[in-house]
Amino acid sequence: MATLTSDELRHLATHALLSAGASEAAARSTARGLVYADEQGTGSHGVSRIPQYASHLAIGRIDGKARPHIQACRDAVAVVDAADGLAFPACDLAVEHAIEVANALGVCFVVVRNSYHFGAAIYHLEPVAGAGMVGLALSNSPAAIAAAGGARPLFGTNPIAAIFPRREGDPLAIDLALSEVARGKLLLAAKKGEPIPLGWALDEEGQPTTDPARALKGSMAPLGAAGGSPKGAMLALMVELLVAAIAQSRFGFEADSFFETRGNAPRIGQAFLVLSPSAFGSSDGYLARIEALVAAMLDHPGVRLPGSRRYALQRKARSEGIPIADALVEQLRQIAAAG
DSSP states (O other), X not given: OEEEXXXXXXXXXXXXXXXXXXXXXXXXXXXXXXXXXXXXXXXXGTGGGHHHHHHHHHHTSSOTTOOOEEEEEETTEEEEEOTTSOHHHHHHHHHHHHHHHHHHHSEEEXXXXXXXXXXXXXXXXXXXXXXXXXXXXXXXXXXXXXXXXXXXXXXXXXXXXXXXXXXXXXXXXXXXXXXXXXXXXXXXXXXXXXOOOTTSEEOXXXXXXXXXXXXXXXXXOBTTGGGTOOHHXXXXXXXXXIIIIHHTOOOGGGSOOTTSSSSOOOOEEEEEEEEOGGGGSOHHHHHHHHHHHHHHHHTSTTOOOTTHHHHHHHHHHHHHOEEEOHHHHHHHHXXXXXX
């Protein structure tokens, strides 16, 4: 296991993406987002994704030179076209615009179309909390979850993230996929040749499996499925409608898997909602209410604030380095040297 500083890992990630065909702006934006995930202990959404990105850049599933742009804008809503490029630059533009408009109008809702995998959802909301605002991020993804009562995967794992700034300390940061686990964990297990826990996924016949390779060809168990609840599948449907229908992007079943080299340009969607607390009374009032809730939560032993583990890991990673598998470091170096 190698240990790299955040700067070293960003440098390596950037050069690997550049070598694979990304523009400098896209490579730097994407590397920042992926390394952030590794800093926070979410390796399934970190630089382990670069070989996937590189293969898709090589065959044109992603346009490495694409320039995202605001395609439509009216009052407190906007549409950003990722133009079949990497998602991070498009999401950067969407969030920057949303913060600017919410600062003036109190609220802004921006959707991104013709997009790609956007990494850890919470990453995109850090600037929102930095501006003292509340944010919500949604994305759909290639089909991995069946509709309630069905067997064929139709919806993506469709992550939802929310961030709430506090007067002092880390914001409350909530980030979850609508499957029992993120699909990236199956990919990591498959690469390592390790089994997955029963209850994470189903095989192609709809049967529970511990084999990640069979699970990747089957479907993910939706959140709450172990208890027989359809809620996870319903939430996944909700995200498909809020993102794909409104952004007029592809639904999960229309986008080929991220985990296959061949396939179509995914053209999935993302959405960002930004709220300015001051528009609803005062920022001080909002911050006081947040702290009242936090105090009540922490009054109970064992309660952990959402995001606290992520931020603790990030601080440790930034001071002590990020552990990365030797084989992955070598793979990234080979990609970087191939250009």
